[in-house]
Amino acid sequence: MTWLDTKLLRVHGVQMKDYVVKERMLPAIVLGICFVVGIAIGGQKLADGIVQFKSLNRSVVVKGLSEQEVPADTAIWPIRFKEANNKLNSLINSIDEKNQQVIVFLTAKGFSREDISINPPSITDNEANNYVDSDKIRYRYTADSVVTVYTRDVARVRAAMKDLGELGRQGIAFSTDDYNARTEFLFTGLNNLKPKMIEEATQKAREVAEKFAKDSKSKLGKIKSARQGVFQINDRDRNTPYIKRVRVISTVEYYLVD
Secondary structure, X not given: OOHHHHHHHHHOHHHHHXXXXXXXXXXXXXXXXXXXXXXXXXXXXXXXXXXXXXHHOOEEEEEXXXXXXXXXXXXXXXXXXXXXXOOHHHHHHHHHHHHHHHHHHHHHOOOOHHHEEEOOOEXXXXXXXXXXXXXXXXXXXXXXXXXXXXXXXXXXXHHHHOOOHHHHHOOOOEEOOOHHHOOEEEOOOHHHHHHHHHHHHHHHHHHHHHHHHHHOOOEEEEEEEEEEOOOEEEEOOOOOOOEEEEEEEEEEEEEEEO
16 A cells, blocks of 8 residues: 555545445345335235235124924823821832722823833831931821823823812822922924924024125125034923924024125
């Protein structure tokens, strides 16, 4: 390096230093600008992708209800009575006699012997109960007996239930308030109703979806998913257990298109 070059460097040291620094920083600045621009472009593409994804998957979930009232087609009628005696043999004989009285009553009402079953009696020895004061026991043995009618003639059961007082006049203390003595009315024809009710529930769901699509200025597309709810069979109300309400809800998800 010549003397003149050294002097020029000294005189213009600051300028040369700035020049060198700027020259070294230029690639980094360019890289940084490219990076920022890249992020901006990539972010825009990412945003566009989310919008497109949501747009491609626009859907609406709707529910459709099908409900129908049907008469019960099966009845389970337990006639439950209590008996008490201090002698076990006498107690059992009394139960057998009254069971036969109940069977005569039922056959007179039109039930066949095949409709009627007799459960083994439930006998309690009250003296064997440690929680009962033996001095206050009137009868050592008490028993519950149940005669059950199982039939598909629901109307006949309902008619005969009104005449239970005849058994009371024969000395049979039957129970009607006991939960275990409640008459059950069943509906067993669900399989015959399922196809029509599912069709109705699905159609109602579609009507709701079409209304939603119209209000949102869209069109209803294909079904994305569908779920059939559980069929429910309940009494119509507490006073008419022989009338059943069958219901099912279908849940359907439709695509929405512009």
